[in-house]
Amino acid sequence: MSGDGEAGAPAPGAPGRAPVGAVARDAAELIARGLRPRLVPARDSRYRELVGRYLREPGFAELTHAVADGLGIVVLDVSERAGLVAGGLADSAFAVRIGDYARRAGGEHRAADRMLHALAQLAVAALAFPRPADLTDASYVGRVSVDGVDAFVREATRLLEARTSGPDPLLDGADGAPPPDGPAADEPRLEAAWRLYARRPATGTTRDSRRLAGSTTGVIARAMGFLVESGCLVPVGEEGGGTFRTTPRYQVQVRELAADAAMEELLTLGVVTVAGPDGGLRVVPAVPDLLDAGAPGDGAGDPARPSAPETGASRQATDGPDAPEPADV
């Protein structure tokens, strides 16, 4: 549909301005629909029409970008499947900030809670798109569960613990990594993030038998619930504390905006990690033993190990999972 026939054009005054106003109105409508996170073109014919127009008419696309820019929004992608996927600039009214998200946390744990909530989002994405190619393959659909994400992060923290207590802590140790022997007690902001995570209980119940919001599964469940509201995840079942699949919108957001932003931050911290093309996650087939089957949640997550450059360290870690345990017991 071209702009010529638009009956609803609001400015019928000068004959030259009417088409431009109508087109701008359509562009704004497309953005407005993109801001409704759970709306997809497949379920809205007008949306479908506008997306089609964006893809066909470069002028319309340009106008859409201009309108979005004025609103403080970046158009990340427009596709038939995901519709218009937008990202908020830092000072946009539409952006969600971690401070607003984790607002309820207060007191001395405020900073830690904020970090954990943000970390949970990162972990969910990491398990939802385990390989680099999963982010670029538009047809990929990831599956994640609350318990799976928690087990995954805990395995990662276990590996980090094994590494810091191991004989060779110099992999990242050169540039400002925490000292290998325990956290500094007086400066909580210098404590390694994984220690904070490892210290939190995985789950717990309150007196009125709800899930403990401050536990790691509580934090992860909240993150996933928020992603569902944002149209990034779709619940598919109750198993594993809640199981979800990813949407194309989530993939675009992680790929085009979130990962880059986080990489940039890491870069300013001087951390650069080279990754192989297959990703760093492996499923380690567990040795069948009786205890294992009795507690399926224990090993359900994917034991993760870093990729090729660190094979030696990771093998040492996976072969001796209970090496640090006896010391604690």
Next chain:
Amino acid sequence: MSSPARPPSARHDPRQNPPTDPAGGLAGAADGGLADGRLGWPDDGMARRLKALALTQPLHDLDARKRLLDGADLSVYAMAELALHAIDLVTVAMDFDRGASHDQVLRRLTPLAAAQAPRRPATEHERVARWVLDNLINVGSVDRGFDAVYGTYHPDGRYERRRFDFKLLVELADPAGEIYLRATDEAVTVLVGALDTDVTSAQVAAEVTLDNLIRRGRLSDARAAAEAARYRTVQYAEQLRRSLEGTRRDVLSVDWLHTVPALVDEALGHVEARYRHENAILTHIRRYRDSAADPARKRAAADLVTIVADCVRRHTQLQARLLEAFAVFRAEQDRQQFAPPAAGGGTGVDLYTQLLAPTLARPAGEAARVAGAFFGGAVGVRAPRAPRLADLVDALLRPPVERDPLGAPIPEAELSTWEEPARFGDDAWTIALDLLDELDPDAPRRLSGLLAAARERGAGEPVATEAAQLLVLLALHAVSPRLAAAHRRGDAAAQGAGAPAAPGAQGPAPDTPGERVLLAVDDGTPLDDPEFGGADLLVGRVVVTDRPAPVDERGAVGADARDADAAEADAAEADAAEADAAEAEAARAGAELVGTR
């Protein structure tokens, strides 16, 4: 015949006299010990059964030896049967200190022998009875008893032969010196008690088998094995599930070359073995369960059936998943490895290696910055909620809605009674009743005349037809008026100083208040009418009075109703006792009087 006076049970019951009992050593042996590599094991159940079997031996001997007797062919007699009868006779005659004398037993046993061979002489019957009795006592032997040899296994596995001494009937002397017979405990237990069993009963067989299995601990063994197998199955299923989940995420993360095929093979072998074994258990135990009557054994069997059935179900589930496993692998491989590369090109970010792991390793403050940057992008944009000021104020000022804890009241339903619409309209009723009301008591009219009048009043409208039908029905009804009721009402009306009786109490039949009853009489004249057929009734009004003064009233009717029948009916029906029967009679007659053409 001597009479050994010692009590038999004191010496011959092995359970009461272990030192002299050769089988006494077995009493302490635990049953059901599954000795590896040994031929047998101490089993006092086996010894008990052998002893019980030995007790029947003398009876079988009787039948085996009867051909060898001199003098006559006694093979026609069923000796074992007679022997059981003899033991029964003695047992029945036994009270606490006395049994039956020889003569008593013989007297009762001889007719039984005679019944088996009625043509043989009576002396032979007596001889047979005596022979049976003597053999039960085993008169010829020294200690007047029997013995049998059986074997048991010593706790160390050796086979030992043992002798079992027993008696069936013993002779005792009472204080007066008279000799009488008693059946021993063994004879009573086995030959009277234990043999009284329905040997063809599947239920008994099941009970015995189950009891055996339970006593030897076999049932719990089977149960433990089944539970262990189920546990193993759950483990396999869990391992498989984990591998498949990983495969769905990333085919390369699971070793489909060696590990998973080995797992699948192993699990399939396990399922196959257990499936065969447990189905066999299921078939047998289920039969025991269904035919056992003892609740405890039944429950034990039912428990095992439940467990084993659950095991079989889980094995089947696992097997189905195992068969699907490779299909999942192939499908995921197709999807993940042969999918076209992303249109945008370029490689994505390895979120774990490049982002999560380094972030976790950073101090909390720095990690919060990195993760916070990721957060903003990952969750996307959200339109800020900004309520209009007017709505906000309204919302803030609105008083909270009070809820009635009992909920909204339930509206009371308005129920109206439903009545069948009247068959005839008011107009038809008016015409018909007016016509009948106008009848002169002294001048009854013909139905045909009334019909004509009704049609005239109806003036061709549909109401005319209706009124005519109604009139016919009323006239028919009047053929058998409820005279008794009318009479009572007439009395009441008279006593009540002319108070009008309740109208309509007699149904649609109209009455002049209290006294004049409509009466129709068939005098044989046929009705000539386009619509109706039958008798052209004479319709008139009468007054019902008591029997002593029937004449006047009859005159009222009789003026025109010359028919004797009418007068008779009138007189008869004045009698209350006969009224109902007559009514029914008349109604039947009336039904034939007029019919719709």
